[in-house]
Amino acid sequence: MQKTGAILLILLLALPVMLIAQEDSDPDVEPDWGDYRNELYSRGDQTFMISLGVAFPTLWLNDGKIINHNITPPVGGTGTLALNYYFSSLFFIGGEIGGMFFTTLDASNLYTINLGFRWGLQFVIWKIEIPITLAVGMSWQTYLNSSYYGLYLKGGLSAYFRATNDWSFGLASNWVWMPEWTNEPRNNVDGNFVDLTLSARYHF
Numbered sequence: 258m259q260k261t262g263a264i265l266l267i268l269l270l271a272l273p274v275m276l277i278a279q280e281d282s283d284p285d286v287e288p289d290w291g292d293y294r295n296e297l298y299s300r301g302d303q304t305f306m307i308s309l310g311v312a313f314p315t316l317w318l319n320d321g322k323i324i325n326h327n328i329t330p331p332v333g334g335t336g337t338l339a340l341n342y343y344f345s346s347l348f349f350i351g352g353e354i355g356g357m358f359f360t361t362l363d364a365s366n367l368y369t370i371n372l373g374f375r376w377g378l379q380f381v382i383w384k385i386e387i388p389i390t391l392a393v394g395m396s397w398q399t400y401l402n403s404s405y406y407g408l409y410l411k412g413g414l415s416a417y418f419r420a421t422n423d424w425s426f427g428l429a430s431n432w433v434w435m436p437e438w439t440n441e442p443r444n445n446v447d448g449n450f451v452d453l454t455l456s457a458r459y460h461f
Contacts (some may be wrong), residue, residue, distance in 0.1 A: 297381070297419075298346040303461055306339040308429055310454030312357045318447040326448070328367070333359035335452045339375060350376040353392055357433075357450065361400075369435065370397045371409050386417045386425060396435055410434045417458060425458045 312335040314326040337355030344350070353375050359367045373394020380387045396409035410433070417427030433450040 298343045298379070300344055302343040304341045304343075304349075305459045305461070306337070306341065306456055307458075308335075308337040308339075308355075308454040308456040310335055310429075310452055312359070312433075312450050312452040314359065314448065315451055316447075316449045320443045320445060324446070327362045328359045329362050330360075333357055333367075335454065337454070341375070341377075343379075347378055347380075348376075349379065349388075350374070353394075357452070365401055367400045368398070369409075371395070371411075371433075373409065373411070375411075384419060386419060386427075388415045388417070389413070390415070390431075398435070398437070405437050407435070407437060415456060417456070423460055425460065427456055427458075429454045429456045 312333045314328045314331055314333075317324050317326045335355065335357040337353055339351055339353035339355075341349045341351035352373070354370075354372050356368065356370045358369075361367060371394060373392045375390055375392035377388050377390035379389075390411075390413045392409075392411040392413075394409060396407055398405045398407075411431050413429055413431035415427055415429035417425040419425040429452075431452050431454075433452065435448045435450070437446045437448070439445055
């Protein structure tokens with residue numbers, strides 16, 4: 258009888274340990290969001306990003322001289338769709354498509370559509386994810402009956418809060434350089450913009 262009681266006591270004491278071990282080995286257990294580290298991302302993880310906000314014309318140059326951008330009010334709209342692929346918890350690459358629109362002094366509209374390749378680094382501080390990105394690609398620009406096809410370069414900084422396993426939300430700001438180069442250097446124009454957007458990312 259004493260032997261049976263000792264066996265039962267050992268089994269009762271071992272049961273919590275066995276349950277914990279089983280829980281750790283269960284692949285369907287949801288991760289603990291209190292344990293928030295860079296290792297939250299691994300090779301093959303992806304994010305799809307939607308951004309909407311405002312854009313501001315800043316420094317415009319013609320043949321090395323500052324010129325008036327003739328955009329009034331000096332604010333327009335912008336939006337971007339982007340897909341990122343993570344090679345590690347730190348490094349990712351991807352692609353993006355976006356655009357901007359502005360109204361000029363004569364009440365005409367300037368439109369741009371941008372398609373590019375992007376890459377970046379992402380850091381995690383507490384529960385805030387901070388991607389630093391650089392994008393390069395081609396830009397289609399139209400104004401009145403004129404159009405232009407050329408280069409664009411964009412650098413950005415964002416901050417996201419991971420609200421759920423699937424979604425994070427935050428703010429992003431980018432500097433965008435759009436040069437217009439012609440056969441006559443004196444007609445070249447370098448347009449610079451800064452945007453500020455609200456962004457949502459879907460993680461999969």
